[in-house]
Amino acid sequence: MRAAAFLTAATAAVASVGAVPAANTVETRDLSLSLNLGNIFGGVDLSNTNYYGAPIPPWKPGSKPGWYYGPHPGDHPDLPCLGGLICKILDLIPFFIHCPHEFPPPPPPHHPPPPPPPSDGYTPTFQNISAAVQADDYMTFGLVETVADCKAMCNSVDGCGFVNTYHDVNGKDGSPLLTCALFKNCHGPEDADNKGGQTQPDGSVDYIANSDGYCKDK
Incomplete structure (x- = not known):
């Protein structure tokens, strides 16, 4: 349009x-x-x-x-x-999803190098496992290019406290992008019991790879 x-x-x-x-x-x-x-x-x-x-x-x-x-x-x-x-x-509409706000590019390098940057506001709870979180506090999910993009989405959704990024191999119409699932509460690997296994329209079966979980710092 x-x-x-x-x-x-x-x-x-x-x-x-x-x-x-x-x-x-x-x-x-x-x-x-x-x-x-x-x-x-x-x-x-x-x-x-x-x-x-x-x-x-x-x-x-x-x-x-x-x-x-x-x-x-x-x-x-x-x-x-x-x-x-x-x-x-x-941005003008309450109760709808809002876009992350873009941040300025990083400053040019300094000599000597500056101290390491502060935390991005998230703590990993699991990394690179073959299962995704499924929980009752699910909020939404979409597709992103990077883990940082998913964290930015969580920051823009009111009440979001946890992100789970993963590749749904053979799923999502064959998309190579990361699935970005948002939840209200933090979750560990014990909640990651979605291993895929759904038969797709083309007859393939999806599976989960490179699943990472990040809890938003309070």
Whole structure:
């Protein structure tokens, strides 16, 4: 959709929600917003009530990523890609997923080298295992290029406290990207009991590889 048409549709959707009587509940206004804006983002409801576009967790049959965040949005026409104009609109909408804020490039190198940078705000709980977390505090999942991108997504989702990144080999329509699953609470390897095993449309069976878990520091 061209930018002008996209902006017009978004403005109309937000305006229609503003017309909902104040006496209605927050849930009613939230539902109205989801119904209007769901038509804009390729038919995907990116509200928190719909798990930010991914209502079926990645360990269940029929699951699909709710979004893509990374530098190559043109490679993923079937997913809402979090960048550009979409992010500017989402920033204005409560209860919907928000894009990570971009940070300035790192400063040029110093001589002698500066001290190591501080923690990125996450502590690893497991690394490079062959299983992914499945838990009741699941929030959403999408596709990213790097672990850092997944952490940035967690920072932008209210209440997110844990990220699990992994390769779903043969899954996600054969995507080579990392699956980025977000949860409210921290999890260790004992919660990583999703080993794949789902038969795909082409007859292959998916499996989990390079699974890492990171708990957000309080």
